[in-house]
Every structure is written in structure tokens, then in C-alpha cells.
Amino acid sequence: xxxxxxxxxxxxxxxxxxxxxxxxxxxxxxxxxxxxxxxxxxxxxxxxxxxxxxxxxxxxxxxxxxxxxxxxxxxxxxxxxxxxxxxxxxxxxxxxxxxxxxxxxxxxxxxxxxxxxxxxxxxxxxxxxxxxxxxxxxxxxxxxxxxxxxxxxxxxxxxxxxxxxxxxxxxxxxxxxxxxxxxxxxxxxxxxxxxxxxxxxxxxxxxxxxxxxxxxxxxxxxxxxxxxxxxxxxxxxxxxxxxxxxxxxxxxxxxxxxxxxxxxxxxxxxxxxxxxxxxxxxxxxxxxxxxxxxxxxxxxxxxxxxxxxxxxxxxxxxxxxxxxxxxxxxxxxxxxxxxxxxxxxxxxxxxxxxxxxxxxxxxxxxxxxxxxxxxxxxxxxxxxxxxxxxxxxxxxxxxxxxxxxxxxxxxxxx
Amino acid sequence: xxxxxxxxxxxxxxxxxxxxxxxxxxxxxxxxxxxxxxxxxxxxxxxxxxxxxxxxxxxxxxxxxxxxxxxxxxxxxxxxxxxxxxxxxxxxxxxxxxxxxxxxxxxxxxxxxxxxxxxxxxxxxxxxxxxxxxxxxxxxxxxxxxxxxxxxxxxxxxxxxxxxxxxxxxxxxxxxxxxxxxxxxxxxxxxxxxxxxxxxxxxxxxxxxxxxxxxxxxxxxxxxxxxxxxxxxxxxx
Numbered sequence: 001x002x003x004x005x006x007x008x009x010x011x012x013x014x015x016x017x018x019x020x021x022x023x024x025x026x027x028x029x030x031x032x033x034x035x036x037x038x039x040x041x042x043x044x045x046x047x048x049x050x051x052x053x054x055x056x057x058x059x060x061x062x063x064x065x066x067x068x069x070x071x072x073x074x075x076x077x078x079x080x081x082x083x084x085x086x087x088x089x090x091x092x093x094x095x096x097x098x099x100x101x102x103x104x105x106x107x108x109x110x111x112x113x114x115x116x117x118x119x120x121x122x123x124x125x126x127x128x129x130x131x132x133x134x135x136x137x138x139x140x141x142x143x144x145x146x147x148x149x150x151x152x153x154x155x156x157x158x159x160x161x162x163x164x165x166x167x168x169x170x171x172x173x174x175x176x177x178x179x180x181x182x183x184x185x186x187x188x189x190x191x192x193x194x195x196x197x198x199x200x201x202x203x204x205x206x207x208x209x210x211x212x213x214x215x216x217x218x219x220x221x222x223x224x225x226x227x228x229x230x231x232x233x234x235x236x237x238x239x240x241x242x243x244x245x246x247x248x249x250x251x252x253x254x255x256x257x258x259x260x261x262x263x264x265x266x267x268x269x270x271x272x273x274x275x276x277x278x279x280x281x282x283x284x285x286x287x288x289x290x291x292x293x294x295x296x297x298x299x300x301x302x303x304x305x306x307x308x309x310x311x312x313x314x315x316x317x318x319x320x321x322x323x324x325x326x327x328x329x330x331x332x333x334x335x336x337x338x339x340x341x342x343x344x345x346x347x348x349x350x351x352x353x354x355x356x357x358x359x360x361x362x363x364x365x366x367x368x369x370x371x372x373x374x375x376x377x378x379x380x381x382x383x384x385x386x387x388x389x390x391x392x393x394x395x396x397x398x399x400x401x402x403x404x405x406x407x408x409x410x411x412x413x414x
Numbered sequence: 415x416x417x418x419x420x421x422x423x424x425x426x427x428x429x430x431x432x433x434x435x436x437x438x439x440x441x442x443x444x445x446x447x448x449x450x451x452x453x454x455x456x457x458x459x460x461x462x463x464x465x466x467x468x469x470x471x472x473x474x475x476x477x478x479x480x481x482x483x484x485x486x487x488x489x490x491x492x493x494x495x496x497x498x499x500x501x502x503x504x505x506x507x508x509x510x511x512x513x514x515x516x517x518x519x520x521x522x523x524x525x526x527x528x529x530x531x532x533x534x535x536x537x538x539x540x541x542x543x544x545x546x547x548x549x550x551x552x553x554x555x556x557x558x559x560x561x562x563x564x565x566x567x568x569x570x571x572x573x574x575x576x577x578x579x580x581x582x583x584x585x586x587x588x589x590x591x592x593x594x595x596x597x598x599x600x601x602x603x604x605x606x607x608x609x610x611x612x613x614x615x616x617x618x619x620x621x622x623x624x625x626x627x628x629x630x631x632x633x634x635x636x637x638x639x640x641x642x643x644x645x646x647x648x649x650x651x
Contacts, residue, residue, distance in 0.1 A: 043532060043533060043534075043554050043555060044515075044530070044532060044555070045449070045532040045533055049517075049530075050446070050448035050449045050532075051448050051449060051520060051526060051528070051529050051530055052448050052526065053448075054517030054518070054519075054520035054521040054530070055517065055518075055521050117516070118514050118515050118516050118555075119513075119514070119515020119516070119517070119530065119531070119554070119555025119556060119557075120513065120514050120515045120553075120555040120556060123494075123512075123513075123514040123515075124514060126494040126496075126512060126514050127493050127494055127514065129494075130494040130495050130496070130512055131493070131494070131495075132492055132493055132494060132495045134485060134490055134491075135490070135491050135492060135493040135518070136491070137491065137492075137493035137516060137518050138493040138494075140493075141493060203491075203518070206490065206491065207487065207491070207521065207522050208482075208487060208490075208627065208628065208629075209480075209487040209522060209523065209524040209624070209627045209629050210487075210521070210522065210524060211627070292650045293626070294626050294627060294648065295626045295647055295648030295649050295650060296648050296650065297650050300648075361521055365524035365525075365624065365627075365648075366524065366525065366526075366623060366624060367645050367646070367647065367648050368457055368459050368473070368645055369526070372448070
């Protein structure tokens with residue numbers, strides 16, 4: 001029924017099967033939208049947040065999804081920016097459309113959740129009007145919204161490649177013209193993204209009265225600024241590759257050459273390796289030099305559910321381990337190890353965002369204060385799951401109706 | 415502000431006076447202390463000992479109006495300049511209609527001196543008609559905190575202007591200091607060596623909470639008890 005919309009020469013599942021999948025996703029989205037509506041109507045008192053936990057699941061999810069969406073800007077930077085110097089990076093062109101779609105859904109989804117996070121959503125625009133240039137959040141507001149616009153601009157020509165849309169000549173010409181100047185947007189996005197990934201790290205790092213989160217740094221930027229950039233680029237392309245691998249598994253088709261995965265694995269391995277080394281150095285300095293100066297020791301930052309396991313899981317299991325796997329050429333040839341390492345990498349970065357958000361404020365600062373535990377309610381989890389469902393829906397629709405993978409036809413020729 | 419903990423009896427009059435003076439709303443059920451709005455909180459401290467060595471004290475905690483260089487922890491992070499420090503008098507104030515409710519300031523404050531309005535503010539009848547016209551009420555979804563009774567400062571400045579004296583030299587006291595039956599709270603210009611608060615802040619037993627964090631609170635505490643002083647800041651043991 002929708003065959004006319006599916007890219008020529010490509011096979012997709014039947015419409016009823018796809019319809020059921022879409023219905024399932026719409027169900028989750030509807031559930032999340034309802035929960036979000038309740039939050040807007042009844043206010044944030046329906047969440048698990050309180051005056052101790054000013055930030056919670058919304059911010060954690062936003063930080064994580066934005067880090068994982070970094071595949072868009074970093075792949076674009078490698079492909080449009082560096083591939084002329086390193087021709088082997090041209091391989092990433094086979095995945096670049098998916099990277100843009102993933103970036104688009106991650107950023108727009110995060111923005112939607114942000115609307116729920118603030119107590120006065122109608123005043124969201126005050127961030128531009130009354131901007132405090134010293135606040136990292138101001139930088140985040142500016143860069144994320146600007147970059148979301150860039151991603152829309154990058155996504156539009158991909159939509160225009162739809163079989164039916166491209167039959168309309170003005171649309172086709174417009175789409176092609178946009179493709180020609182895409183390098184400019186990709187590099188603009190790179191500039192914006194480096195800043196906002198960093199400023200998201202700065203959000204925690206500048207809290208000089210919160211020893212758990214606070215980090216010294218370079219000029220106005222705390223070390224977390226640089227660590228967040230590095231961890232985002234060390235996990236974003238891995239997330240894109242993992243999604244591509246998942247689509248391949250579900251659709252039982254080959255979408256990109258295996259060499260693309262191996263190239264991403266190699267790049268991510270190097271970046272993750274550098275990140276892990278710097279993260280260990282940062283943790284050591286924070287735990288053994290900086291914090292004692294503020295009257296606290298490393299052990300003071302870990303308690304109960306927010307125990308030392310977080311550090312071991314984040315840096316050891318989800319940091320060192322995937323870095324070692326990805327740096328090994330023979331391990332990269334093994335699908336289980338390669339995709340397992342991608343998964344651990346993604347889990348580690350998400351865990352880092354969680355640690356820098358929730359345990360960072362759960363830890364008492366005043367000596368007569370007590371640890372608190374944060375438990376999100378369904379009004380937080382439902383919109384987050386809905387955001388993930390929205391991401392899945394847009395990726396599913398894009399895969400079905402847009403020529404995302406230039407080599408798909410060739411690779412699946414029977 | 416200087417608070418003498420040896421004098422404080424923990425009666426809570428400061429907290430109640432603050433609540434009434436500043437139109438702080440409350441709910442029928444205030445059992446969740448992590449969501450109840452209290453500008454002047456009362457902590458009960460103890461030395462961790464067992465009877466007969468057990469000792470306790472109360473610690474009233476208003477906003478510290480941190481004087482750290484450049485910015486207070488909260489004013490530094492507010493993305494919309496809804497909370498700023500008036501460098502003329504050192505008071506950290508809030509512009510409620512500008513606050514977007516991001517709660518970044520709540521996260522930044524190590525003293526938990528900031529409260530979010532989780533609900534629409536409500537008062538039981540007939541309390542709504544008894545609200546102070548001097549202080550604006552706060553809407554749902556914004557952050558609020560102790561202002562050192564800033565409206566009293568404005569009133570004192572207006573009076574000085576009318577009286578033909580220098581408004582910059584106008585003095586006033588906060589509602590909590592007024593209400594304390596034990597006279598444990600002294601309020602005034604810390605920089606004025608003749609003001610009571612200025613003198614008390616130089617007392618050998620005066621200390622600040624979390625001094626190591628370089629927040630430079632403008633609230634000093636006085637106690638002769640060493641265990642309380644030790645509790646004022648974290649110390650690596």
C-alpha cells in the first residue's frame with residue numbers, strides 16, 4: 001500500500017507489520033504525553049523531585065541522550081571536515097544519514113523533556129532574553145537550540161530524498177542544493193556541539209560549593225567541560241553504529257559494510273582510551289587532592305545505593321573494558337565483542353551523566369546533613385520512555401521511507 | 415547576620431516570624447520536609463555521644479547570602495539572572511516573575527537554603543486576607559529563599575529619604591531577629607565595626623559554615639562549644 005513511498009529497489013516489511021510496530025510506539029508516546037500533560041497541569045509535585053534533588057531523571061536522561069546524539073556532529077566532522085585529509089574516513093559517508101537522524105531525534109527529544117523539567121515552561125525563552133553569560137545553562141540553552149535547528153536543516157534534505165517527494169522538481173532541486181552546502185552546516189554543528197557538550201559538563205563542574213561535582217579547570221572551563229566533550233564523541237558514533245546494527249538485525253539486511261563498524265570501533269577505541277585515562281586522572285585528583293582540601297575524602301562521596309560500585313562500573317567495566325576491546329583489531333572483528341563494547345561504552349557514558357547529576361547532589365555537604373535517595377515517579381519515567389519511543393519511531397519511519405543507507409541495494413543483491 | 419547558638423533555645427520563633435512576615439505558603443500536610451518551604455530552617459545538632467556525654471544544640475539556617483568573590487554559588491548559575499547579588503548591600507535577591515524554575519540554584523546551594531514552589535501557594539481562610547502587602551507571593555514553579563527581609567530595607571531607605579537622612583546609612587532588622595526571645599540573632603552591617611553584628615562577627619568564637627568551600631557566608635554563628643565548631647565544616651579524619 002505504501003510501496004510508492006519506499007525507496008526504489010529496496011525491500012521493507014509489510015505495512016500491517018510496520019503499522020503494528022508504529023502503533024506500539026505511539027502507545028508508549030501517548031502514555032508519556034499523558035504523563036507530561038499531568039506534569040504541566042499539576043506541576044512538578046507529581047515527580048520524585050524535591051528541594052534536595054533539584055535535578056533528577058529528566059536531566060539525567062537529557063544529558064545521556066544528548067551525549068549519545070553526538071554521533072551526528074562528530075561523524076559529520078570526521079566525514080565533511082577531516083576525510084579530505086584522512087581518506088579512510090570517507091567510509092563514514094555510508095552511515096552519515098543515519099547519524100543525522102539519530103542526532104535529530106536525540107536533540108529534539110531532549111528539548112521536549114526539558115519543557116517538562118522547568119517549573120515555568122512558558123518562560124523558557126527568558127534564557128535568551130535575560131541571559132546570564134556566566135551560567136553554563138545559558139550556554140546549553142543557546143547551543144542546544146541552535147544545534148537542533150542545524151539538525152533540522154541537515155535532516156530536511158534527507159526527507160526530500162523520499163521517492164515521492166523527489167518527484168516534485170523544486171523539492172528535488174532544493175534538496176540537492178542543500179546537500180551541496182551540507183558541509184557548512186555540519187561544521188557549524190560541530191562548533192556548536194563541542195561547546196554545548198562541554199557546557200553540559202560545565203553545568204556540574206562549576207558548582208564550586210558542591211565538592212562531589214566541582215572540578216578545577218582551565219580558565220573558565222572546569223575539567224568536566226572537556227571530559228564531557230571527549231566522552232560524548234567517544235560514545236556518540238558507537239550509539240549510531242549500535243542502532244545501525246540493531247536495524248540490520250531486525251530487518252535481516254546488510255546496510256553498511258562491516259568495515260564501517262570496524263572503523264567506528266577503532267575511532268571510538270582511541271577516543272575512549274584517551275577519555276578513560278583522563279577520567280582516571282581527574283578522579284584521582286578530585287578524590288585525593290581537591291576534595292581533602294575541601295574537607296572531604298573519596299569515601300565520603302559513596303554511600304548506600306550510590307556506592308563505590310558506581311565508580312567501578314563507570315570507569316572499569318564500562319570504560320577500561322570497552323576501550324581495551326575496541327583497541328584490539330582482532331576483537332573488533334568479532335561481532336559480539338564489537339557491539340558488546342559499543343553497548344558498554346554507551347552504558348558507561350550514560351552512567352557518568354547519572355553520577356554527575358543524582359549522586360552528586362545526594363551527597364551531603366553540610367556535616368550535619370544526611371544522604372538522601374531519589375526515586376523517580378512514573379511521571380518522570382513515562383515521558384522519558386516516550387522520548388525513546390519517539391526516537392525509535394522517527395528512525396523507523398526514516399529507515400522505511402528514506403534512502404538512509406546508500407549501499408543497501410548493492411549489499412543485499414541476492 | 416550573627417546567630418549565637420549558645421543562646422538559641424530552638425523555640426522556632428524565628429522560623430514562624432519569617433513565615434508570617436514573608437507570606438510563605440504552607441500545606442495541610444507538611445510532613446515531607448524536603449518539599450516544605452521554610453526560609454529559616456532549624457537544625458538539631460548533636461555531638462554523637464551517648465548519655466551522659468550526649469550534647470545537643472539548635473542551628474537556625476537562613477540563606478547565607480554568600481559573599482564569595484565574583485558570584486554566590488546560586489547567582490553564578492542562574493541562566494536568566496533571576497537571582498542576583500546586590501553588590502551595594504550584599505543581599506542575594508530573587509526576581510520571582512523571571513525565574514524559569516530550572517532549580518539549578520537549588521542544586522548549587524550547599525546549605526539547602528532554597529525552596530521550590532511545588533504547588534500553587536495557598537493559605538487557609540482567613541489567612542489570605544492577612545498576607546503582608548509588602549512582600550509579593552510566589553507562584554508555582556519558581557524558587558524562593560530568605561531575602562534578609564529586603565522589603566524592610568526598602569522601607570528603611572524610604573523612611574530615611576523622607577526624613578532627609580542618607581538612605582545608604584538606613585538600618586533595619588529582620589523579622590527573625592525581631593522575634594527571637596533569647597536575642598540570639600543580631601542583624602546589621604558586617605562591615606560596620608560599630609554595628610552589633612559587625613562586632614559579633616569578629617568574636618573569637620564566631621565561625622561560618624562550610625568555610626572551606628570559599629562561599630564566604632554572610633551569616634556567622636557563635637558558640638563556645640568546640641564540638642559545634644567542629645561540625646561547622648567538614649574535616650578529613
